[in-house]
Amino acid sequence: MSRRGRKLVAPLLLLLAVAGLYAVMRWTALERGRLSLLEGSLRDALAPAERGITLVVNRAGGWLATIKDYRRLQAENQALKEEVAALRAANVQMEEYRQENSRLRNLLNYTEVNRQAFDFAVAPVIGRNPSNWYHTLTLGLGSKAGLKKDQVVVTAQGVVGRIIAVTPTTAEVLLILDRDGAVGGMVQVNRTPGIIEGSPDYRGYLQMVHIARDAPVMENQVVVTSGLGGIFPRGLLLGTVVRVLPEPDGLMKRAIIEPAVDFDRLEELLVITRVKGGMGDGVSGAGTPGNGRPGSGSSPAAGL
Amino acid sequence: MAGLVLEAALLPAFKLAGVKADLLMVVLSIYAFLKGAPRGAALGLVYGLLEDLYLARFVGLNALTMMVTGYLVGLSKDALNRNNLLVPGILAFLATLGQGLMFLLVGHLAGFQYPWLAGLLAVVLPVAFYNGCLALLGYSFYQGGATWVARKRKIGSPS
Secondary structure, three states, X not given: OOHHHHHHHXXXXXXXXXXXXXXXXXXXXXOOOOOXXXXXXXXXXXXXXXXXXXXXXXXXXXXXXXXXXXXXXXXXHHHHHHHHHHHHHHHHHHHHHHHHHHHHHHHHHHHHHOOOOEXXXXXXXXXXXXXOOOOEEEEOOOHHHOOOOOOEEEOOOOXXXXXXXXXXXXEEEEEOOOOOOXXXXXXXXXXXXXXXXXXXXXXXXXXXXXXXXXXXXXOOOEEEXXXXXXXXXXXXXXXXXXXXXXXXXXXXXXXXXXXXXXXHHOOEEEEEEEEOOOOOXXXXXXXXXXXXXXXXOOOOOOOO | OHHHHHHHHOHHHHOEXXXXXXXXXXXXXXXXXXXXXXXXXXXXXXXXXXXXXXXXXXXXXXXXXXXXXXXXXXXXXXXXOOOOOHXXXXXXHHHHHHHHHHHHHHHHHHOOOOOHHHHXXXXXXXXXXXXXXXXXXXXXXHHHHHHHHHHHHHHHOOO
């Protein structure tokens, strides 16, 4: 080949390459259902590596972002923790309010029902007697709020006791469970009267003592105050007879009574500040006997 | 004072067999056992008087019975092994039993007419058992704390 001819080879090859590449470019510009063998093989060969690298890059990016945002995330985490704690506390508080609302609603219903008979004051329980021998509790209202000795204390469930001492800001309530807190009572259905006092052997229960052997006192009968004694108005619910036992002398019997009030769960109480009259049996929750759960002591019903 | 407030406000929530633990008796038993009769009697008098004033009924009844109990428990100071964890538990049980019986006896003389058998079976014995268990637990904690403090001091002191 002449010198001139050799000089033309290179541009010619270049031209051919340009034309070839252009043709390939045009051919591959169209949407194709299948790739060529070369393209497909290359893609398949590189795919695992691509996948691995992409994974590493993504992970590393996440880690880097985490490291970069560590302080912010830490602050955010702390803030969220505080928010969770505050929400939990608020939730507990809300639950307290809900329960308090429910209790106060019950008391309000009771006061509405008995508006004709009594005036009431609502007093919170702030302490219980630390001794196992006496049954008293302390209210958070005293003489400043108009509370006086011998005022009767009740809940919507029934009788709690009577006030035995007052200070300007507190009042001590002697529960009917106490040996000295005896109340005049009667079986509602047949008017059998008796003295109701705390049972010394069945702790947490009341007992009606010195009942005549032939008196019609039976289990499941409701016991209410008789009004005798001048302190407790007539017709307030005391509890339900759960057992009748003979007295040791054989001539009398006694009835063990499950109190209507759960004395271990008292939080707000109603103090009867004035008796207007018009009180009859069946008021004061007589329809719901046995709400008290003395269960912490020996159960007289256990042997039934 | 804190014990009394705890007894009035918290312990009613932890009744067992219908009775509350008597924290003051537990503390008195352990204290008298560790410190001896005179100090035990003094603490018993203070605790009892405090409780009587708080209860405002038969003032002096608890003071008298707890003072005697503190004194009697204190007599065991040198006679019993204070490393034995069971000792305070048994002492608290016996002390509560004794104080309860004295309470019933002196109470009857003073006009507190609680039935003997019911008082013993439904109040004194359950409280004694409850107190015994608490004293056992409390003394174990006390011993553990004392050992820890002693070890810390030993490490901290120059050899």
